[in-house]
Amino acid sequence: MLDNRGSVQDAKDVFQEGIIIIYRKIKDNKLKLSSSFKSYLYSVCRYVWIKHLSRQKENIENQNIYIEYDNIPDITIDEYKKNEQYKLYQKHFKRLEKDCQKLLLLFLKKVPLKDIAEELGIGSQQYIKRKKYKCKEQLVRYIKSDPNYKEE
Amino acid sequence: MENEFDLIEKYLMNEMSVREQVEFEESLRSDPDLMKEFLLRKNINDAIIEEDVLSLRNNLNEIVNTEPVTTRIIKKSYIYSAVAAVIILIVVIANIYIFPLGQMNKHEVFQYYYSAYPAVMSFRSPVDQTEIEKILYDAFNYYDDGKYEMASKYFKQVLEKDSTNYMSQFYLSVCEIEKNNLSEAEEYLNDLILKKDHIFREQSYWYLALVYLKQNEMISAENILKKIVKENMIQKSDAQLILKILY
Numbered sequence: 001m002l003d004n005r006g007s008v009q010d011a012k013d014v015f016q017e018g019i020i021i022i023y024r025k026i027k028d029n030k031l032k033l034s035s036s037f038k039s040y041l042y043s044v045c046r047y048v049w050i051k052h053l054s055r056q057k058e059n060i061e062n063q064n065i066y067i068e069y070d071n072i073p074d075i076t077i078d079e080y081k082k083n084e085q086y087k088l089y090q091k092h093f094k095r096l097e098k099d100c101q102k103l104l105l106l107f108l109k110k111v112p113l114k115d116i117a118e119e120l121g122i123g124s125q126q127y128i129k130r131k132k133y134k135c136k137e138q139l140v141r142y143i144k145s146d147p148n149y150k151e152e
Numbered sequence: 153m154e155n156e157f158d159l160i161e162k163y164l165m166n167e168m169s170v171r172e173q174v175e176f177e178e179s180l181r182s183d184p185d186l187m188k189e190f191l192l193r194k195n196i197n198d199a200i201i202e203e204d205v206l207s208l209r210n211n212l213n214e215i216v217n218t219e220p221v222t223t224r225i226i227k228k229s230y231i232y233s234a235v236a237a238v239i240i241l242i243v244v245i246a247n248i249y250i251f252p253l254g255q256m257n258k259h260e261v262f263q264y265y266y267s268a269y270p271a272v273m274s275f276r277s278p279v280d281q282t283e284i285e286k287i288l289y290d291a292f293n294y295y296d297d298g299k300y301e302m303a304s305k306y307f308k309q310v311l312e313k314d315s316t317n318y319m320s321q322f323y324l325s326v327c328e329i330e331k332n333n334l335s336e337a338e339e340y341l342n343d344l345i346l347k348k349d350h351i352f353r354e355q356s357y358w359y360l361a362l363v364y365l366k367q368n369e370m371i372s373a374e375n376i377l378k379k380i381v382k383e384n385m386i387q388k389s390d391a392q393l394i395l396k397i398l399y
Contacts, residue, residue, distance in 0.1 A: 012216040016209065023208055028257050089199035090206055101200075107165065108201045136161065139196065 006049065014052065018045035021075060021083050047075050088149060092142035100135035107132050160190050164197060166375065173375070194371075258373075261394055262366045269326050269355060271296050284310055288320065300327040318344060322352040329363060338363050354385040361391065365398075374399055 006014075021044055025031040033040055093101060099120065106116045113125045122128055143149055162168050163176050180187050200206075271292045281289065291306030304327035310320040321340050328337035341363065344356035357380050364373035380391040 016212045016216060019212060020205060020208060023205065027204075029260065085195060086199040086202065086205070087209075089196045090202070090209065093196075093200045094206075104200060105203070108197055110166075133158075133161070136193075136196075137157070139200075140193065143192075143196065 010049075010052075014045050014048050017048050017083060017087070020087075021048070021079060024079070024083070044075060048080070051080055088146060089139075089143060092139055092146065095142055096135060096139055100131075100138065103128070103132050104135055104139070156186055156189065157193075160186075160193050163190075164194055164371075166378070258365045258368065258370070258398055261397060262362055265390060265394070266329070266362050266366075268295075268298075268300075268330055269323070269359070271323075284313055284317070287313075291320070291323070295323060295327070298330075300330040303327050304331070318347060318350040318352055322356060325356070325359060329359065329366075334363050334367050338367070354380075354387070357385060358387045358391075361394075365394075370398070 018041055022031065022041065035043075093104075096104075103116065103120065106119065111119070113128060116122075116128055117125055120128070122131075159176055159179075163173065168176060180190055278286070278289075287306050287309050291303050291310065294300070294303035294306065304324055307320040307324040307327065310317050311324065314320075321344055325337045325340035325344070328334070328340065338360065341356045341360040344350070344352060345360060347353070357376055361373050361376040361380065364370075364376060374395065377391040377395050379385075381388050381395070385391075
């Protein structure tokens with residue numbers, strides 16, 4: 001990567017995303033290692049880097065060099081896209097106030113309203129519903145205004 | 153559009169009546185913009201509830217960003233220690249978040265819980281059998297032998313003669329699952345759960361939930377499983393466990 005216009009930060013980012021993609025595969029019981037973990041991690045990171053380059057038009061030349069790489073790991077385009085999407089959503093979720101993050105998670109975990117009220121020390125269940133709505137809308141606004149957000 | 157956002161959120165939080173759900177799903181099918189917004193909001197929910205990944209991402213951030221970088225080349229020893237740290241992290245997080253939930257994904261859940269419903273029909277001697285009983289006799293023989301293609305042909309014949317023979321319709325749906333014709337199975341089962349007075353109603357809910365799981369229709373599967381729990385059906389405890397594992 002460093003020899004192909006990548007920065008140290010790019011290397012760190014790609015390494016992280018490679019690990020997360022592999023982690024999701026483990027979680028879904030889809031990981032089948034036919035080589036050592038180190039080689040697999042390397043091939044996944046390389047794949048992530050190729051995909052990253054392919055999004056940058058100015059790097060088409062570099063991309064062609066990488067595309068010849070014959071050891072493509074078993075990462076589907078959907079797994080890659082999902083990782084990119086979720087990374088964006090999770091990044092903006094972390095931007096929300098702590099209360100908002102907690103409230104959205106409690107709703108998603110289907111915690112009853114009265115328990116959410118207790119947990120957050122809020123008396124009115126109506127207020128909780130309104131707050132949850134505002135938090136979610138704020139999150140959607142953050143995401144839609146991100147330059148990396150793409151409508152599918 | 154704001155009203156539509158409300159509807160999407162209500163649907164995602166399972167706060168709609170069955171009728172509202174059906175109407176909403178119809179709107180989703182006919183309105184591509186609404187579908188886009190729905191998918192965005194659904195994926196956001198799926199992403200932010202991934203607490204394990206969020207935590208892994210935070211830990212990775214700490215690992216890769218606290219290491220001082222003094223040269224342009226990443227040292228091999230740095231890579232090895234980072235890989236080792238990450239493997240340990242994965243194992244720890246997997247233990248915390250995955251193993252207590254039984255380590256199953258939806259396909260394994262389907263494999264674990266699904267089996268063709270046993271043939272439970274007793275027959276009179278052939279001379280006393282009605283025309284429908286004769287067809288059913290053949291149908292169940294094929295069914296028992298695992299010849300689902302032939303069995304479904306005979307169950308269909310029964311239904312042509314008597315559209316209220318819910319037993320045939322139920323076994324036909326199982327044949328379709330066995331033949332991997334899941335949308336057909338889904339159609340027969342959905343029809344069966346609407347008809348209240350027959351003994352295969354609860355089984356129909358159960359098989360429908362399994363069909364949805366296999367089709368990866370997680371929201372529909374969740375709704376049916378919740379119905380099984382709420383109405384205290386025979387498979388209540390299995391449904392509760394699946395809800396716990398997958399949602």
